[in-house]
Amino acid sequence: MTIGTIPSAAYHDVPYTRGGTVERSEVGALVRSAVDGDAAAWKAIVEGLGPLVWSVVRAHRLSDADAHEVYQTVWFRFTQHLDRIREPEKAGSWLASTARHECLKVHRQARRLVLTDDPHVLDTVSQDGEPEQTLLETEEAAAQGERVRRLWQAFEELGGRCRQLLRVLIASPPPSYQEVSAALDIAVGSIGPMRQRCLRRLRARLEARGTV
Amino acid sequence: MSDDIGDGTGFGDGPDVEEELLEEELRQAASLLDPVPPALLQSAVDAFALRDLETRVAELTFDSLVDAIPVRGAAAAPRMLTFSAGETVLDVELTDEGLIGQVLPPAPARIDILTGPYPAATAEADDMGRFTSTVTPSGPFALRLHTTDETVMTEWLRA
Structure with a gap:
């Protein structure tokens, strides 16, 4: 395939398939081009898999500062791993798993510093990302914005495991189950049933509030 | 404001489809409310120079x-x-x-x-x-x- 000329928006044209076979074969080719020194391929990898890394970090409920540091560390390390990668198409799983390990280290470090296992300490509320105000310019957009906000609030209030799983699943483009498995250290086979349970729980909450 | 979920328009209305739609809506919400911060995206792009x-x-x-x-x-x-x-x-x-x-x-x-x-x-x-x-x-x-x-x-x- 022609590599080196893949536009940075390559992922947006790819049809959605659960398991991400299309995107992921693309990832293998991009990784191989990046190994050959193609900066455009690297950029496409960052744009295609960056949201997955960010989702994994967010799923682990780090503070913003920690989240930023982990995100950067993962990509810095990937520059070192690139030339030794054995299965380029599994780059997403490598990134997800590396992000998970760094997140767990942050939790360990926080626990030691405050000498507590109090989970609230790890539940530092995020200050990032309320950039939606600019979108609320028309009434229609305002209503839509309100709906999105309510949906997001209901999602944030989900129990730990559900919120965690869904936060990874809703990376864009959607991750493969192998990547989700690497991100959360859960068996591929348990992702589907758990996803269904969690989405139903979310729907029930929305219905209870009359949001759906 | 809720007519885009569960009404089955053109999609059939099986529970799997509803979940698919809810997940997709949540994905859009995440892209809107909690995207990768642009500075981080740039930093990861620039990291290629670290190689x-x-x-x-x-x-x-x-x-x-x-x-x-x-x-x-x-x-x-x-x-x-x-x-x-x-x-x-x-x-x-x-x-x-x-x-x-x-x-x-x-x-x-x-x-x-x-x-x-x-x-x-x-x-x-x-x-x-x-x-x-x-x-x-x-x-x-x-x-x-x-x-x-x-x-x-x-x-x-x-x-």
């Missing part, structure tokens, strides 16, 4: 955060790290006052302390391979070791 094919990577083989048993009351215990690349070993201790380390086998060397593409500080290892720096890395960091024979760089870590 250095001439340099061997020293892998993390011990991290007190993971491998040591926590000692009650020892909250300020320094982070101990060991990196290995073949026979070259780098022991590093991070404290509030800075960084202490040793290169094994002992040899003079220059050590760059990296927190991004450019060295934040440099230290010199003495004949025993020992080095110190008053720089306390925070966030992503790596060490690059220049001996007379070669250059070795540690895996990136978050301090």
Whole structure:
């Protein structure tokens, strides 16, 4: 395939398939081009898999500062791993798993510093990302914005495991189950049933509030 | 404001489809409300410049955060790290006052302390391979070791 000329928006044209076979074969080719020194391929990898890394970090409920540091560390390390990668198409799983390990280290470090296992300490509320105000310019957009906000609030209030799983699943483009498995250290086979349970729980909450 | 979920328009209305739609709506919400911060995206794009094919990577083989048993009351215990690349070993201790380390086998060397593409500080290892720096890395960091024979760089870590 022609590599080196893949536009940075390559992922947006790819049809959605659960398991991400299309995107992921693309990832293998991009990784191989990046190994050959193609900066455009690297950029496409960052744009295609960056949201997955960010989702994994967010799923682990780090503070913003920690989240930023982990995100950067993962990509810095990937520059070192690139030339030794054995299965380029599994780059997403490598990134997800590396992000998970760094997140767990942050939790360990926080626990030691405050000498507590109090989970609230790890539940530092995020200050990032309320950039939606600019979108609320028309009434229609305002209503839509309100709906999105309510949906997001209901999602944030989900129990730990559900919120965690869904936060990874809703990376864009959607991750493969192998990547989700690497991100959360859960068996591929348990992702589907758990996803269904969690989405139903979310729907029930929305219905209870009359949001759906 | 809720007519885009569960009404089955053109999609059939099986429960799987509803879940699919809810997940997709949530995905759009995440892209809107919690996207990758642009500065981070740029930093990851720029990280390609960190690639250095001439340099061997020293892998993390011990991290007190993971491998040591926590000692009650020892909250300020320094982070101990060991990196290995073949026979070259780098022991590093991070404290509030800075960084202490040793290169094994002992040899003079220059050590760059990296927190991004450019060295934040440099230290010199003495004949025993020992080095110190008053720089306390925070966030992503790596060490690059220049001996007379070669250059070795540690895996990136978050301090």
